[in-house]
Amino acid sequence: MIRFFKYETPIQAFAVFIIIMATRVPLFFIGHPILDDEVRNLAIGDKLGDGYLLYRDMLSSTPPLPALLFYLIDIVVGKSREAYAFIALIIIFIQSVIFKNVIDDHELLPAKSYYPALAYILLTGFLYEFTILSEVLIGLTFILLALQSTLRIIRTEGEENRLFSIGFYCSLAFLSFQPFIISIVIYFIFLLLFTRLNISQYLLLMVGFIFPILTLLTFYALHDSLYDFYQCYLTRIFTFNSDILINTYNLSIYLIPVYMLLFLSILSNFTYGRFTNYQLVGRQIFFISLFIYLGVLVYFTKLKTEHLIVLVPFASYFLCSLMIIFKRKKLIELFLWLILLYPAPFLLGYIHKQWAVFHSQYLDECISHIQNKKVLHLGNNLCYYKYNKPATKFFDWEISHRRLIQTDRYAYIVEISQTFEQDMPDVIVDNENVLSAVFERIPWLAARYKMVTPGTYYLIQ
Numbered sequence: 001m002i003r004f005f006k007y008e009t010p011i012q013a014f015a016v017f018i019i020i021m022a023t024r025v026p027l028f029f030i031g032h033p034i035l036d037d038e039v040r041n042l043a044i045g046d047k048l049g050d051g052y053l054l055y056r057d058m059l060s061s062t063p064p065l066p067a068l069l070f071y072l073i074d075i076v077v078g079k080s081r082e083a084y085a086f087i088a089l090i091i092i093f094i095q096s097v098i099f100k101n102v103i104d105d106h107e108l109l110p111a112k113s114y115y116p117a118l119a120y121i122l123l124t125g126f127l128y129e130f131t132i133l134s135e136v137l138i139g140l141t142f143i144l145l146a147l148q149s150t151l152r153i154i155r156t157e158g159e160e161n162r163l164f165s166i167g168f169y170c171s172l173a174f175l176s177f178q179p180f181i182i183s184i185v186i187y188f189i190f191l192l193l194f195t196r197l198n199i200s201q202y203l204l205l206m207v208g209f210i211f212p213i214l215t216l217l218t219f220y221a222l223h224d225s226l227y228d229f230y231q232c233y234l235t236r237i238f239t240f241n242s243d244i245l246i247n248t249y250n251l252s253i254y255l256i257p258v259y260m261l262l263f264l265s266i267l268s269n270f271t272y273g274r275f276t277n278y279q280l281v282g283r284q285i286f287f288i289s290l291f292i293y294l295g296v297l298v299y300f301t302k303l304k305t306e307h308l309i310v311l312v313p314f315a316s317y318f319l320c321s322l323m324i325i326f327k328r329k330k331l332i333e334l335f336l337w338l339i340l341l342y343p344a345p346f347l348l349g350y351i352h353k354q355w356a357v358f359h360s361q362y363l364d365e366c367i368s369h370i371q372n373k374k375v376l377h378l379g380n381n382l383c384y385y386k387y388n389k390p391a392t393k394f395f396d397w398e399i400s401h402r403r404l405i406q407t408d409r410y411a412y413i414v415e416i417s418q419t420f421e422q423d424m425p426d427v428i429v430d431n432e433n434v435l436s437a438v439f440e441r442i443p444w445l446a447a448r449y450k451m452v453t454p455g456t457y458y459l460i461q
Contacts, residue, residue: 005114008104012114016096016121020089023125023340036382037306038081038132043385045070046079047395055232056225057423059403060396063233064216065176066135088133091141096120098144099313103320106151108282110274115323119316122339126258129306136307139176142169143183144313150187151285154194155278163201166191167208175212178236179300184209186292194281232399244303251305257342258315261335264326265318272325283317290314370427378404379431391425397432407437417442424448428457 005012040062047058048071054064069087077083096117103109103116124130130137146169149162166187173180188205191197220229269283293310297303326332370384374391377384378400394400403412416438428435428449435457439446449457 005118008112008114013097013117016114016117017093019118019121019340020093020125023343024085024089024131034081034386035129035132037134037304038084039382039386041066041070041084041133042079042081043382043390043395045074045084046385047390049074049078050389052423053223053225055220055228056223057393058390058395059228059232059393059399061232061236061399062396063135063139063176063178064229065172066133066138069133069138084133085131088131088137091133091137092121092124092131095141095144095313096124098141098148099316102144102148102151102313103317105148106155106278106282108151108279108317109321109324110279111324113324115320116316118336119319119323120312122336123258123312123316123319124309126255126339126343127305127308128343129304130309130312132306134306134309135177137309139173139180140310140313142173142176143180143310145169146173146183146187147285147289147313150190151282153191153197154281163197163204164208167205167210168212171209171212175216178233179296181237182292182296182300186289190285232396244298246303246305257335257338261322261339262315262318265315265322268325269318269321272321286314286317370429373426374423375427375429376425377429377431378434379429381431384429388427392419392423394419401432401434404434404438407441413438413441417445420445424459426459430455430457 005015044054044058044060044062044067048054048067052058054060054062054067060067070084073080073083073087099120100114100116104112146166149166149169153162153166167184170180170184170187173183184205188202191202191205217226217229220226266287275283290311293314297307297310301307323332323336371387373388375384375388376391376394378394378397380397394404403415406412420442433455439449448460450460452458
């Protein structure tokens, strides 16, 4: 494997793509249990595909760019989990090529090869959650593009259009995953430390960052939903949240081979004495970024396993350096095969729910005959949207509950009434016991529904 990927030809690129498909596609034929984030994404694409507008017609904290991608997938192929998975694999392949270009075009390591793409693919294949079409996966593409432009500016200091692109990519990353707003700060500091740019050039960087955000604000203002965008998305910037939705003990045990390989990679990189000054700068950028993004994930997100893919490019840099620098190639070959094959038995256990090693966020299955209907579920369980369409704007319970429980506010009652008039659900599942108070304030709505079982209401035809 080491010798084959030492060369740069189209055959190596094709081999990288084959590795992606060979290690991911079989999971869907075996029957991997669906995760709650997958159902959420499918439901959002389904709703937007019917012509509704995110934030105005669907209260959700989902970032706008992933929502746009979900919408496009839905209008092309419909509500298809397989289509989402295939797009995710294509994005991972593109990211591996971008990462290879980042390393080789800027000569960050002593030799050019396909090792960067190989390292990237091996690490993304270690966890199933890395291969779902998530917000963080989409945003990571723009982080890599911003990194590529930053390194070019540090090396040449001559391409001012790159400054605009750095800000632009950081902005797109932020519009894909909120914590990525830190990327503009990170790259600003790197440029401040390693270049001699003037104030006007830094202003160009900020113009690039602000431009996509202003464009989106203008779009929502024209659709009379600027406040909805602000409330659902912008108010959550830098919200401190240290919830960890991962089985940290099991995951730590599972990742022991990665820890060992990463430690060996960092050690060999820092003890190698033949790096140029520019390569040393590159090493500092990757090393510092690794820990900054880890801190951001821990303190500013509800940490899920798929979020850890943010660390893959920076860990891949050190793994790639190990492949090039370390002289005992047979030992490295053994480690690489271990990384490639090690996840298989754990993934099989995960499929049959015998070893929840990654995280506990399987979709909570609903014992229900409700299928192919427009459903409003009041609560956090997304299972009802697996086989049904989301109805009304009250999708994300964390945002919606404020409007549904404050029935003493006239503005909220009017909003609820108008929402139901525009998009009447066939079934309402009230797991939070808030609907009775709403029915008391909106009698015409209460007359349209009949309680079939406790907490379940059907539309009277």
